[in-house]
Structure formats: structure tokens, C-alpha cells
Amino acid sequence: MGAEIPQSVTRNKSYLFSAAETLCTKKWPASKAYVIQHILMRFGLDVFQTVTSSRMFAWIRPESFATVKNESVDPFSIYSENYVKIRDSISEALLGEINNVAKTCQALRGEHTDAMLLLALCHTVSLQCDASKGPATPRIMKPIIERLHPDNRALVNICNNQPGGYCTYLNVTADDSPTQVSMAKIVRHLMVALQCGKLNQILEPLRMIVYHPEGMVESYLPTMPEDHLFEAMEALSGTQLKWYKCRNGHQYAIGECGKPWVKARCAECGCEIGGIHHSLAKGNVNVSETRQDNTRTGHILGPPNRRSEFVDGVRTMSRLVTAITRLIIHGAMVISADKNPKQLERMIHPPIPSENIPKFLGDHLKFDFQSLCKSTGKSSDEVFIIIHLVIKRILNACHSSGVTYNAWKTKPLRQEWETVFSDTYVNPVLKDLKQHLHEAHTQIKEHSSNPFLELLNVPDPPITTQKVQNIHTLSTIWRYRRRVSMDDLKQELETTVLAERRNLELLLHFIGQEHRLGMLKYLPNILELQTLLLHQYSLNLDVSEAKQISIGEFIQNRPTEREQKYVNGLVQTFIQAWVLARADIRGTLELDEELFSQDLSEMSKLIIFLPVKKPYSCCLALIRYLVRTQNGFILKYINIKHDNNVHEEIHTTHVKESDVIAFDTNDDLVPVLYSYANYSLEVGKGMSIEYDLRALQSHIEDRFLRGKPLIQEDFALFTFRQDFRNAQKCTKLKENIPQEKLSRAMQREVLSHVKSLTDVCELLASLEIAVGFLASTGGDSELVIGSYLRDTLEFDTDKFKIPQECKVKHLLSLWQLLAVKRDRGFMLMNKDPFDTLPDDFKQPLADDMVKSLCDALPYITISNLIQQLHEFIVLKLSAVNDDDEVDMRADWGIKETLQAYLETKDEEILGFEEYFPDIVTLGNIWYTWRQLVITHK
Numbered sequence: 001m002g003a004e005i006p007q008s009v010t011r012n013k014s015y016l017f018s019a020a021e022t023l024c025t026k027k028w029p030a031s032k033a034y035v036i037q038h039i040l041m042r043f044g045l046d047v048f049q050t051v052t053s054s055r056m057f058a059w060i061r062p063e064s065f066a067t068v069k070n071e072s073v074d075p076f077s078i079y080s081e082n083y084v085k086i087r088d089s090i091s092e093a094l095l096g097e098i099n100n101v102a103k104t105c106q107a108l109r110g111e112h113t114d115a116m117l118l119l120a121l122c123h124t125v126s127l128q129c130d131a132s133k134g135p136a137t138p139r140i141m142k143p144i145i146e147r148l149h150p151d152n153r154a155l156v157n158i159c160n161n162q163p164g165g166y167c168t169y170l171n172v173t174a175d176d177s178p179t180q181v182s183m184a185k186i187v188r189h190l191m192v193a194l195q196c197g198k199l200n201q202i203l204e205p206l207r208m209i210v211y212h213p214e215g216m217v218e219s220y221l222p223t224m225p226e227d228h229l230f231e232a233m234e235a236l237s238g239t240q241l242k243w244y245k246c247r248n249g250h251q252y253a254i255g256e257c258g259k260p261w262v263k264a265r266c267a268e269c270g271c272e273i274g275g276i277h278h279s280l281a282k283g284n285v286n287v288s289e290t291r292q293d294n295t296r297t298g299h300i301l302g303p304p305n306r307r308s309e310f311v312d313g314v315r316t317m318s319r320l321v322t323a324i325t326r327l328i329i330h331g332a333m334v335i336s337a338d339k340n341p342k343q344l345e346r347m348i349h350p351p352i353p354s355e356n357i358p359k360f361l362g363d364h365l366k367f368d369f370q371s372l373c374k375s376t377g378k379s380s381d382e383v384f385i386i387i388h389l390v391i392k393r394i395l396n397a398c399h400s401s402g403v404t405y406n407a408w409k410t411k412p413l414r415q416e417w418e419t420v421f422s423d424t425y426v427n428p429v430l431k432d433l434k435q436h437l438h439e440a441h442t443q444i445k446e447h448s449s450n451p452f453l454e455l456l457n458v459p460d461p462p463i464t465t466q467k468v469q470n471i472h473t474l475s476t477i478w479r480y481r482r483r484v485s486m487d488d489l490k491q492e493l494e495t496t497v498l499a500e501r502r503n504l505e506l507l508l509h510f511i512g513q514e515h516r517l518g519m520l521k522y523l524p525n526i527l528e529l530q531t532l533l534l535h536q537y538s539l540n541l542d543v544s545e546a547k548q549i550s551i552g553e554f555i556q557n558r559p560t561e562r563e564q565k566y567v568n569g570l571v572q573t574f575i576q577a578w579v580l581a582r583a584d585i586r587g588t589l590e591l592d593e594e595l596f597s598q599d600l601s602e603m604s605k606l607i608i609f610l611p612v613k614k615p616y617s618c619c620l621a622l623i624r625y626l627v628r629t630q631n632g633f634i635l636k637y638i639n640i641k642h643d644n645n646v647h648e649e650i651h652t653t654h655v656k657e658s659d660v661i662a663f664d665t666n667d668d669l670v671p672v673l674y675s676y677a678n679y680s681l682e683v684g685k686g687m688s689i690e691y692d693l694r695a696l697q698s699h700i701e702d703r704f705l706r707g708k709p710l711i712q713e714d715f716a717l718f719t720f721r722q723d724f725r726n727a728q729k730c731t732k733l734k735e736n737i738p739q740e741k742l743s744r745a746m747q748r749e750v751l752s753h754v755k756s757l758t759d760v761c762e763l764l765a766s767l768e769i770a771v772g773f774l775a776s777t778g779g780d781s782e783l784v785i786g787s788y789l790r791d792t793l794e795f796d797t798d799k800f801k802i803p804q805e806c807k808v809k810h811l812l813s814l815w816q817l818l819a820v821k822r823d824r825g826f827m828l829m830n831k832d833p834f835d836t837l838p839d840d841f842k843q844p845l846a847d848d849m850v851k852s853l854c855d856a857l858p859y860i861t862i863s864n865l866i867q868q869l870h871e872f873i874v875l876k877l878s879a880v881n882d883d884d885e886v887d888m889r890a891d892w893g894i895k896e897t898l899q900a901y902l903e904t905k906d907e908e909i910l911g912f913e914e915y916f917p918d919i920v921t922l923g924n925i926w927y928t929w930r931q932l933v934i935t936h937k
Contacts (some may be wrong), residue, residue: 007313030478035060036455037480045073045452046380048180068451073381075185075388076119077447078440084447086113089118094124115196115395123190123466138560160317182384183365189388190331193395202420203394205407209332213343218297219408221347222418223314223326226295226411246273247283258288295411298347299333303360304367307581310515311371319512320375320430320491321422324390327368334361377487385440386429393425412624481723484673484689486514487664492691500693506640507632507697509703513667516629521662522577523626527655527884529570530611530619530716538719538772540765543607545837546720551609552602562850574609575600578622585621620715627652627711630660634710637701648709655711661704672699719772730875731813733771736778746805750817753801757825759816763800767815769793774808781809818871827933836878840890843923845931852917860911862936868909869894872901872919877925890923897922 024032039060045172050071052061061068076083089103172184194207208216220226242258245251246266250275255259273801275281301307311326313319336343341357342839352360373381408414429436443477445453490511492503503687510517536554537546551571558564600608600618611620638647650659663669676696677689733739742750754760766789773793785801789795806814823833845853877888888897920928 017056017476018099027060030321032060032062032478034478034480039378040381040455041480044178044379044384045455047380048455049452050178053117055327062455063450064453071450071452072123072181073444073450074123074448075182075384075444075451076123076189077384077444078392079116079119082113083116085122086116087124090120112196112375112395115192117191119189122185122192130343164890179366179380182380183362183369186327186384186387186391187331187334187365189391190328190394191335193391193893194332194335197395202424206328206332208407209329210339212331213336216407217346219347220295220297220411220414221299221408221782222329222414222421223317223322224296224298224300224457225314240489242286242288243587244273244280245287246271246283251287294466296349298349300349300793301364302350304363306583307364307367309371309374311375314418316419317422318797320372321426323368323375324387324426325370325418325421327365327372327387328390328394330361330365330368334358334365337361351523374487375490377483377491379487382437385437385444386433389429389436389440390425394427397428484670484677486511486669486673488689488693489673491598493693503698504693506637506701507693507703509640510700511698513629513633514669515580517633517661518663519577519580519666520626520630520660520665521657522573523623523630523660524655524657524662525570526575526577526619526623526626527652529574529609530623530651532567532570533606533610534716534718537606537610540769541606541720542835543755545718546607546610547605549606550603551606554590554606555602571602571609574619577626578618581622581625582618585625602660611715612718612720622718623652623715624713627713630708631710631713633661634705634708637705649658649712650709651712652715659709659711661708663704672696672703675699681763688707693710730771730775733812734776735775737808737811740809742806742810742817745832746803746810747817749803750814751821753803754818757822759799760822760825763802764815764818764822766793766795766797766800767811767818767865771811771815779808781807785811792925815873819874820867822932823870824866827930834873834878837873837926838877841873841877841922842922842926843890843921845924845927849917849920850931851922852919853928854935856911856915856917856934857932859915861909862932864909865912866929866932866936868902868907869898869925869932871927872898873925876901877922888922890921892922893918894920894922894925894928 020035024035036048039051051057053070058066074087076087166482173180176184186358191210193810194203194210197203205216232875239254241255243251243253244260248266248271250266254267254274259278260280261277263272263274263276263281264274265271271282271283272281273286281287301869311319311323314322333344333347337358342354344357344361345351345354348357348360365823367378369383369387372386373380376383376386378386408417416623493508493511533554541549554702555564555567555571558567598604608618610617610624610926613620634647637643673691673696675698678692679689767785770785770789770793779788784802784804785806789800789802790797802814826833895913895918899913
């Protein structure tokens with residue numbers, strides 16, 4: 001149930017609400033107390049008042065409250081009696097007793113009187129959205145404010161409900177939701193605390209954000225993530241470990257002597273890393289001495305809708321302290337955005353337009369609040385009070401440290417500030433939190449006239465005896481009780497004493513990673529989906545086709561309805577896992593930024609679900625993330641248990657549900673919590689829960705962790721049809737089966753049997769699959785190609801008339817012959833046959849190049865040049881970034897480069913070396929091949 005009532009309610013919901021009304025008002029009236037308490041404890045008093053004001057839910061209100069007007073709760077009542085006196089005098093002034101405000105303020109001259117006056121004005125004047133009061137309020141209060149503090153513009157602006165102009169969190173309207181108004185109270189409270197609080201070094205950076213954000217552009221904002229790899233490199237700098245970068249910039253380490261001895265593959269991109277006999281592989285770089293910290297300054301969380309709903313602790317701060325501190329930082333930025341959002345532009349990365357900054361920061365603030373509700377497991381009202389208690393300490397608490405934090409200009413200064421800020425303002429509130437909340441509730445209730453507050457603390461009814469069949473009539477049965485939940489356990493662990501935490505390291509780590517470990521249950525189904533996709537499409541699909549076909553088409557093409565339903569379930573599992581994991585994955589891989597913002601569905605393209613590295617897909621990123629989550633936790637488990645035994649490792653193709661740390665939080669973990677939760681219920685004190693944490697830790701270890709294997713990061717990759725053109729695969733085929741060229745006569749015979757472009761494409765698809773198999777398995781070079789396709793691969797070859805003279809030893813030559821014919825057809829149809837060729841090699845020919853080329857062609861064997869240039873493009877340039885190939889530069893000449901390639905094969909093109917123009921470069925090779933095809937058609 002939310003703060004706003006929807007305009008239309010579905011028939012089922014309407015029936016549900018009607019049934020609930022009948023149950024609570026006619027059949028079992030005692031159950032109504034539970035509904036009231038549930039709304040109050042889960043959603044807060046403001047939401048309760050708003051919801052029960054509507055006609056549909058008016059029955060929820062107790063009869064004695066039916067005519068009571070809604071009244072906003074005053075969270076600033078957590079201050080002293082002085083605040084209450086000032087607030088009450090302002091209320092009287094609104095009724096005509098204007099002089100009381102001045103008298104009260106003068107009588108209470110002392111520490112923070114200005115702050116109390118500002119807060120009282122916020123609550124009594126500017127945050128009250130009653131239209132009948134609005135116009136009169138400024139006229140009544142303005143002369144009082146000017147008499148007391150004529151130079152204080154903040155007082156006048158707050159009185160007029162106009163503290164700024166850009167940010168809606170500071171300008172409240174009657175249409176705002178209760179949550180919006182409560183967030184406005186937090187921001188205004190923080191604004192008052194920073195304006196009126198005691199000057200000290202720890203609050204100075206926050207004031208800088210508010211008043212001089214231009215001076216914070218290069219600051220490391222607290223709670224922002226940092227470059228953990230650099231931290232690891234720094235921590236290991238005294239060891240023999242050395243750090244290197246692969247040719248694509250991904251870092252890896254070499255132990256022992258720190259020098260390369262064997263070759264391997266980069267876990268990020270698959271290119272060659274390491275080296276042989278202390279000789280580093282080509283393109284790799286030693287970065288041990290030149291390592292750079294990639295931690296960014298400013299606000300680097302990105303859009304709030306891409307943040308993970310689970311807050312991790314940052315550096316020395318717990319996750320709860322991190323969430324509160326981050327909310328304070330965002331609150332200060334919201335205040336600053338209200339004054340001039342343009343000054344904040346340079347602090348936010350990635351950049352956003354200045355006109356969007358207030359909403360951007362406001363949404364982050366709301367997200368922080370929601371994260372706190374989830375982290376604490378408490379109601380929204382209680383979370384609001386926790387935040388107000390922290391801000392109260394910012395206003396009141398002294399800080400005697402002489403350390404200057406210099407606007408967080410370095411990471412160590414930021415970390416020290418986080419520690420001191422936590423110890424001074426946040427941890428004192430979280431320590432004995434129950435007591436602090438009880439005291440705050442008591443103060444608010446004592447100094448409020450809102451009768452609804454009586455509903456928050458309903459005393460236990462006297463215990464009576466009833467027959468079993470009448471037990472539902474007992475009020476005690478319908479008392480709202482604190483729920484056993486993971487959030488409740490996390491809060492319990494947050495407050496566990498340090499000595500006990502040392503014995504609960506495994507439980508603490510498990511609960512801290514629970515939201516990530518919970519995703520592992522999806523891994524077996526995701527791997528099963530990849531197996532089906534590999535069997536269906538591997539070596540039978542081009543990149544362009546994978547970008548056109550939807551995953552829904554793959555589902556619909558399954559032969560039976562039962563199989564369609566099964567595969568659809570696998571796809572939905574993939575989508576659910578991606579939604580949960582994408583916030584963690586974002587920024588760790590070279591993925592298209594659009595993949596993180598778009599929602600996956602059956603209409604999403606097939607390439608997203610295929611395990612491919614170029615372009616990097618959601619699939620491979622998700623599988624790698626889940627595998628590393630399992631391995632990371634298992635290694636931590638081994639370290640905690642001091643287990644020196646060799647641990648089992650399995651390949652991803654062998655992963656079963658029993659191999660992963662698989663559980664559902666609600667179905668598996670929460671019942672375990674109930675088993676180890678001890679309840680106590682005392683009249684007048686309510687229910688309390690204590691957990692047997694050590695026994696719970698042992699149960700979790702036995703049920704979910706013991707015997708789980710490590711999973712090898714050796715993923716089955718998808719192979720597109722054009723991928724086999726890679727020179728390395730062709731070389732492997734040649735090594736297994738020596739290849740020979742087709743004779744001219746055989747080439748003419750083959751081409752005579754494939755008349756249409758469709759026939760060429762279908763035969764090529766079959767040949768490419770054959771190349772993939774034979775490159776891996778080898779075979780008899782004298783075997784007839786047609787027989788291999790028909791008998792071994794079980795293809796229908798009746799429509800293909802491949803001459804009996806074409807043997808497996810002619811496979812590459814046959815493929816090249818047909819590929820040239822196909823790609824010539826594509827080129828003449830204005831389709832790009834070289835879709836994997838980098839754009840650097842697709843530069844148009846200048847007019848003088850075209851003239852020189854046309855002048856030379858009569859003296860060159862064009863058919864041979866077309867074939868050789870085609871082979872060079874698909875085997876060399878389309879694989880320009882592969883680690884086994886020499887880099888090709890676009891400014892190199894075609895003549896010298898192709899001539900060098902021909903010499904490696906001991907072949908030549910008649911007239912090429914003598915007549916081909918020198919001015920044509922590799923950058924023009926796409927248009928050169930096109931010109932040759934047009935000329936020779």
C-alpha cells in the first residue's frame with residue numbers, strides 16, 4: 001500500500017478490499033486492530049492518515065477518529081522544551097497573538113535559538129499545506145521575522161515557503177505525498193543544522209558543498225566507490241607479485257618471480273597474456289611501476305535507477321553507516337542544487353544537464369531512504385526519526401579534532417573524515433538504537449496534539465480465557481508483532497559486540513552477501529539456456545542475424561508446446577537474474593551502456609543471450625559475475641575455516657543445482673531464522689526476538705556451503721559463422737588436414753552448379769560448420785566433401801551438386817571460392833559483406849585514387865586480385881585485434897602489405913606489383929574491393 005491512492009482499482013483488488021472491510025467491521029472486528037497496526041508500522045503515520053482519508057479505506061479508522069483531521073507529525077519535537085515553546089508561540093501568532101513570538105525568542109536567547117526558530121517556522125508555517133492558511137501566513141509572520149533578524153534571508157524565505165526555487169524538496173505544495181513532505185523536512189533540517197551548527201572542521205566540507213560547490217569539483221566525495229584493483233596492488237606492493245595489462249587494457253598479476261613464463265588467456269577479453277621464458281606476449285605491458293589509481297572524484301554513482309537496492313559497506317563504514325552518510329551527502333547536494341544547479345554540473349559523473357540535477361539528486365535521496373528502510377527493517381517513520389537524530393547531533397555535537405580535511409582532496413582525507421563523521425554523528429545514534437527511538441517517540445508524542453499517535457503504542461489487553469472456536473475474538477491474537485526477516489537479522493548483527501563478531505565471521509560474510517548469493521540459484525538454468533542456444537545456432541548464424549532474431553522467436557521455434565514452456569522458463573530466469581545483477585555488473589565490463597537501462601523481454605534480440613565476447617553480451621557478463629560470486633565466497637569460506645585441502649573444481653558444462661550455493665531467501669533462509677529465533681512476550685513490553693547466532697551459523701554452513709565446488713572460468717563461447725574465418729582457426733585446420741587449391745577446371749564446375757545467391761549461402765553455411773568440426777577433430781584429407789556433409793554431419797546434400805573431385809583437402813579453397821561469389825553478390829546488392837571489418841578500413845577512395853586504380857586494372861589479373869584481397873580482408877583485417885596477429889595500420893599501402901602476405905603463401909598476382917597504385921592504403925581496402933567487383937561484374 002503506498003502513500004497515494006490509485007485513480008482506478010482493478011476488480012480483483014476491489015473485491016479484496018471489500019472482503020477485508022467485511023471481515024474487519026462485521027465478522028471479526030478484533031482483526032481491525034492488526035490492519036491498523038500493520039499500516040502504521042510498515043508505512044508510517046502520514047501514510048495511514050492519507051490512506052484512511054479516502055472513501056475506499058475510511059473504514060480502517062477507529063470510529064473515535066472518524067472526524068479527526070489529519071495533522072502532520074512534528075519530528076523536530078526531538079529537541080528541547082525551548083523548541084516546543086517557540087513552535088507553540090508561532091502557532092499562537094497565526095491565531096493573532098503576534099507579540100508572543102518575539103517575547104518567547106527574547107526570553108530564550110541562548111544556544112541554537114535561531115535554529116529552533118527556523119525549524120519551528122518550517123513545521124508550523126512553510127510545511128503546512130493548508131490552502132486556507134497559505135496566503136495569510138507570510139503577511140502575519142514577515143514583520144516578526146524582520147524585527148527579530150532583519151538580515152537573515154533564510155528566515156524570510158522559509159516563512160514564505162520559498163527557500164530556493166529549483167528543488168521541489170524545499171518547496172512543498174498541497175499535492176505532495178506524505179513521503180515527499182517528510183523528505184522535505186529532512187532536507188530543511190539539514191539546511192538549518194549546517195547553517196546554525198557550531199563551526200568545526202568535520203562539517204566544513206558539507207558547508208562547502210552547500211555554499212561553494214565550485215570548490216568541491218576535484219573532491220573525493222564520501223561513500224563513493226573507489227578503484228579496488230589499485231588498492232590491491234598497493235597492498236601487495238611489497239611482494240614479488242607484478243602487474244601487467246593485456247593488449248586491451250585489462251590488468252592481471254604474475255606471482256613467484258613476477259616475470260612471465262607461460263601463456264594464458266585474459267579472463268576479460270580472451271586475448272593472450274603472460275609470455276614464454278620471461279618474454280612478455282606482444283601487446284602486453286608491465287604496469288607495476290606505472291600503475292594508476294582510477295578512482296574518480298565527484299559523484300560517480302550514476303542514475304539512481306541503476307544503483308543496486310542493496311547497500312554495501314564502504315571502506316571502514318558498515319552498510320548502515322554508509323547508507324546514512326550517503327543520504328547526508330545527497331541532502332547537502334540537494335540544498336546546493338536549490339541555489340544554483342549549474343555549479344554542481346562538474347561534480348557529477350557521468351554528466352547530466354543542469355536543469356535535471358535537482359530531480360537527479362532528489363531521486364538519489366529517495367533511493368537512500370528506501371535503502372535505509374530495507375537495511376534496518378524498520379518502518380518509514382522510524383527511519384525518518386533515525387535520520388533526524390543524526391542531523392540533531394550535527395547541530396549540537398561538538399568535534400574537537402584539529403584535523404583539516406581540506407575538502408576531501410585526497411582519498412586518505414576522505415577515509416579519515418568518514419571515520420570521524422561516523423564516530424561523532426552516526427554511531428552514537430545507532431548504539432542503543434531501540435532506546436533512542438523510544439525516547440524520540442516519547443518526546444514527539446508528549447509534544448504533539450495529533451491523536452493518531454495514540455495508535456502507535458497500543459497497550460496489551462488483559463489476558464482472558466476463551467474457547468478455541470472463539471479465539472479469533474481475542475485482541476491479543478491480532479496484535480501486530482515484529483517479523484522475523486533477513487533485514488531484522490542484519491540489524492541484529494550490526495549491533496553485535498566486536499568480541500562476538502570474531503566468532504561469527506562466516507555468518508557475517510554470508511548475511512552481508514546474501515542478496516548476491518541468492519542469485520546463484522539461477523546459474524544452472526542460465527547455463528542450460530546457453531547449451532540450447534549453442535546447439536541451435538553455433539556456426540549457423542551471423543552477427544547481423546543475431547541482431548535481428550528475437551529470443552521469443554527461438555522459443556516459438558521449439559518443436560512442442562511443452563518444450564516452449566520449458567525454454568520460456570529458462571529465458572525468464574535469465575531476465576530475473578540480469579535485473580538483480582546488472583547494477584553490480586555495470587562498469588566492470590565493456591558493455592554497451594544501453595544494456596543497463598533497457599528492460600529485457602521476449603522481444604529482446606538473440607545476441608544479448610548468446611555467450612559472445614565481441615560484442616560483449618549480457619549473457620557472458622552475467623555468467624562470469626555469478627561464477628565469480630560463487631568462487632569468491634567459497635574461497636572466503638576456505639580461508640575462514642583454514643582449510644588447506646585441495647578443493648574440487650568443476651567446468652561450467654557440469655554445473656548442477658546441487659553444485660551452487662542455491663537458496664531462496666523467503667522459502668529457505670527465513671524458515672531457518674525461525675528455527676533459531678527465541679521469542680519473549682511480556683505484558684506491556686511487547687515481543688522481543690533473540691537469535692542463537694552460533695547455531696544459525698553452523699546450520700547455514702552445513703546446509704548451504706559445505707562441499708560446494710569452485711567453478712572454472714572456462715566458458716563455452718558462441719561461434720558465429722564468420723568467426724571461423726579467423727586465421728588461427730584456418731591455421732588449425734591446415735595443421736590437422738593439409739589443404740590444397742582447387743584447379744581452375746574444378747572451380748568452374750563448382751560455380752556452374754550454384755546459380756542463385758541463396759544456393760551459395762546455404763552451401764557456405766554447411767561448409768562453415770564442417771570447417772569448425774574438422775579444425776577441432778581432424779579427418780581424412782581424401783574424404784569427399786559431399787560424403788562428409790551427408791554421412792558425418794547428416795546434412796541434406798541433394799540440392800548441392802559438389803563434384804566428387806572436391807575432397808576435404810580442398811575445403812578452404814572451396815569455401816573461399818564460394819565466399820567470394822557470395823560477397824560479390826552482397827556488394828552488388830549494396831549490402832556490406834565485411835560486417836566485422838573495423839571502420840578504419842572503410843575510408844572512401846579519393847578521385848585520384850579511383851583514376852589510378854582504373855588505369856592499372858587492365859594490366860592486372862582482376863579475378864585473382866579480388867580473391868586474394870577478399871582472403872586478406874577476412875583472415876587478417878577482420879581479426880585485426882586478435883592477439884596472434886600483427887597489427888595492421890590503416891595508413892599502410894595495400895600494395896606492399898598484400899605483396900608481403902602473398903609471399904608468405906608463395907603466390908603472386910600477375911601485374912599487381914608493377915601496376916597497382918601506391919597511393920591506395922589499407923584504409924581504402926573496403927572501397928577498393930568494391931571498385932574491383934563493380935569493374936569485373
